[in-house]
Amino acid sequence: MRLTDLGNIFLHPAIFVLGTVIGSFLNVCVLRLPQEKDIVKERSRCLGCGNALLWYELIPLLGFCLVRGHCRHCRMRLSWQYPCIEALNGVLYVWFFVLYGGSYTALIYGLVASVLIIIALVDWRTYEIPIGCNIAIGVLALLYLVTMILLPLRDTPFEAATMISQLTTHIAGFFAVSGLFWLIYVLSRGRAIGGGDVKLMAVAGLLLGWQLILLALMVAAVTGSVVHLLLMRLKGKDRVLAFGPYLAFGILVAMLGGEVILSWYIGGWG
Numbered sequence: 001m002r003l004t005d006l007g008n009i010f011l012h013p014a015i016f017v018l019g020t021v022i023g024s025f026l027n028v029c030v031l032r033l034p035q036e037k038d039i040v041k042e043r044s045r046c047l048g049c050g051n052a053l054l055w056y057e058l059i060p061l062l063g064f065c066l067v068r069g070h071c072r073h074c075r076m077r078l079s080w081q082y083p084c085i086e087a088l089n090g091v092l093y094v095w096f097f098v099l100y101g102g103s104y105t106a107l108i109y110g111l112v113a114s115v116l117i118i119i120a121l122v123d124w125r126t127y128e129i130p131i132g133c134n135i136a137i138g139v140l141a142l143l144y145l146v147t148m149i150l151l152p153l154r155d156t157p158f159e160a161a162t163m164i165s166q167l168t169t170h171i172a173g174f175f176a177v178s179g180l181f182w183l184i185y186v187l188s189r190g191r192a193i194g195g196g197d198v199k200l201m202a203v204a205g206l207l208l209g210w211q212l213i214l215l216a217l218m219v220a221a222v223t224g225s226v227v228h229l230l231l232m233r234l235k236g237k238d239r240v241l242a243f244g245p246y247l248a249f250g251i252l253v254a255m256l257g258g259e260v261i262l263s264w265y266i267g268g269w270g
């Protein structure tokens with residue numbers, strides 16, 4: 001066995017653990033961002049009795065198992081959301097690493113996926129997308145453009161045409177869906193669609209380019225309609241649709257398999 005093989009055996013679990021640690025932080029953000037509480041300084045407490053959590057209860061996944069999903073003091077059931085988000089974030093980080101290797105793309109897509117998890121959960125509950133989340137994705141999108149388009153210029157002969165066509169794809173992505181959403185927002189006076197949705201599709205479009213952001217919109221529209229119909233059937237009453245969770249899911253699908261889906265779709269027609 002070579003040293004690199006040994007490295008790979010440990011690398012995937014290590015990336016998964018890193019993902020669960022950040023996933024644990026995402027849980028904190030989901031709880032505190034809507035209440036505008038500090039996400040770093042305050043200690044984590046039981047929502048039932050207010051007792052501060054001990055160090056081992058804060059270990060991602062393991063902490064939940066150690067206390068068997070209950071608070072040590074008041075025995076209140078802890079939400080399954082905590083371990084699920086931790087595991088999901090860990091799986092996504094490994095998935096991006098397998099897809100894109102140890103590249104800037106894997107790193108930036110992983111971080112964007114984490115922000116999308118926060119957006120989905122907060123919007124589902126409060127019908128608001130925290131502005132900080134959209135700013136974070138915007139900054140990551142700009143970093144992506146710098147690392148993917150500007151940095152490679154150092155190693156390859158300058159190809160202005162390629163660079164301009166890549167930049168155009170991403171700038172068009174900024175407007176492709178957000179422009180449509182903005183129009184709906186203005187015409188419906190903010191009732192059909194939220195301002196947060198407009199901004200999310202602008203910054204995600206800058207990251208993905210116009211083809212993939214249109215794909216994200218299609219995925220969001222289809223899953224949103226299906227889940228919404230099912231919810232109305234099951235719950236029997238009309239629930240206001242939060243679009244954010246479906247948009248976040250669509251963007252995630254575009255990051256994970258967008259290129260494959262698009263080439264298959266275009267290939268199918270050609």
Ligand SMILES: [Zn+2]
Pocket residue numbers: 046047048049050051071072073074075076
């Ligand atoms: Zn408690």
